Amino acid sequence: MIKYGSIIYDKKIFFPNNERIEKWYNSVKDIFESTNLNFYLCGASLQNIMYGTNIKTKDVDVVVTGENLDNYLLKNTLNIAMNEGKKLNIFVDIFFREKLFSYIKEYEPVYKIRTWENAVDMKDNTPVYNYSKKDFSVETIIDGLYKITYLSQPDFYTYGKKMMKEGKYELQYKKLNEIFC
Numbered sequence: 001m002i003k004y005g006s007i008i009y010d011k012k013i014f015f016p017n018n019e020r021i022e023k024w025y026n027s028v029k030d031i032f033e034s035t036n037l038n039f040y041l042c043g044a045s046l047q048n049i050m051y052g053t054n055i056k057t058k059d060v061d062v063v064v065t066g067e068n069l070d071n072y073l074l075k076n077t078l079n080i081a082m083n084e085g086k087k088l089n090i091f092v093d094i095f096f097r098e099k100l101f102s103y104i105k106e107y108e109p110v111y112k113i114r115t116w117e118n119a120v121d122m123k124d125n126t127p128v129y130n131y132s133k134k135d136f137s138v139e140t141i142i143d144g145l146y147k148i149t150y151l152s153q154p155d156f157y158t159y160g161k162k163m164m165k166e167g168k169y170e171l172q173y174k175k176l177n178e179i180f181c
Contacts, residue, residue, distance in 0.1 A: 001123065005116030005144060007082050009091065016060045016090040018049050024060065024092065025180045027084045032176070035077060037066035040100065040173040043160070047169055049179060055168065060085065062094040063173065069096070075145045078115045100173055103161040110157075111149040113141065 001010045014020065021041075032039050041049070044057035062081065064074070078094050085092030096113040117138055120126065137149040150157075163169040 001121070003120045004082065004091075005079075005114075007079070007086060007116075009086060011089055013058070013091050014089045015056060015058065016045055020088050020090050021045055021049065021060055022180055024081075024085050024088055024090060025176055027087075028081050029177070029180070031077060031080055035066070035073060036068065037064050037074070037077065037096075039064055039176045041176050041179060042173045043169075046171060046174055046179075050174065051170055053168070059091040059093040062092060062176070063100065064094065064096040065098070065100060066096075071142050071145055074113065075115055075142065079144075082115065101157075103157070103164045103169075103172060107153040107157055109150060110154075111147055113145060113147050115144055115146070117146045117148070 001008055002013075003009075016024075040063045041061070042063055043059075043061035044053075044055035045060045047053045047055055048057075064078070074096055078096070081094045082092050094114070097110065101108070101110055117140075135150065135152045135154070137151060139147040139149075141147055160169065160172070164172065
């Protein structure tokens with residue numbers, strides 16, 4: 001069992017496939033559309049859906065952007081999205097960023113706003129992701145909503161840049177409502 005903030009995954013998490021991702025999106029679509037936020041699919045799940053590739057991935061990466069941010073609405077939306085993924089036994093790694101970045105440009109420090117500071121393996125209470133390391137700065141925005149600033153180039157950026165350079169990632173982001181119309 002792994003705990004991400006208040007959400008505990010107590011069942012096996014499956015590799016997300018296109019069918020599960022579409023079911024997940026259909027379960028949150030109305031909520032997403034009722035906000036002033038933008039929701040982008042990225043990473044391996046995006047490549048698999050758009051190009052029919054079969055890149056193994058443990059999660060569905062979703063980047064949220066927008067202006068005039070209401071922190072309580074954001075927290076609620078992120079939690080709903082993660083919980084709906086949990087119902088389908090997939091991990092939806094959803095977070096807010098002020099803007100989308102490009103793997104083509106040089107790395108500039110970025111931040112994510114998410115509903116969990118650390119992910120913990122419940123069997124032995126050890127961190128799976130630990131943002132209390134020196135490479136990160138963590139700020140509590142409101143209870144259960146955290147701003148995590150990456151002070152040095154994070155693994156996800158290095159990996160994404162490599163995949164783009166090798167031609168395994170053709171597209172960096174695409175709005176969910178443009179994929180599942």
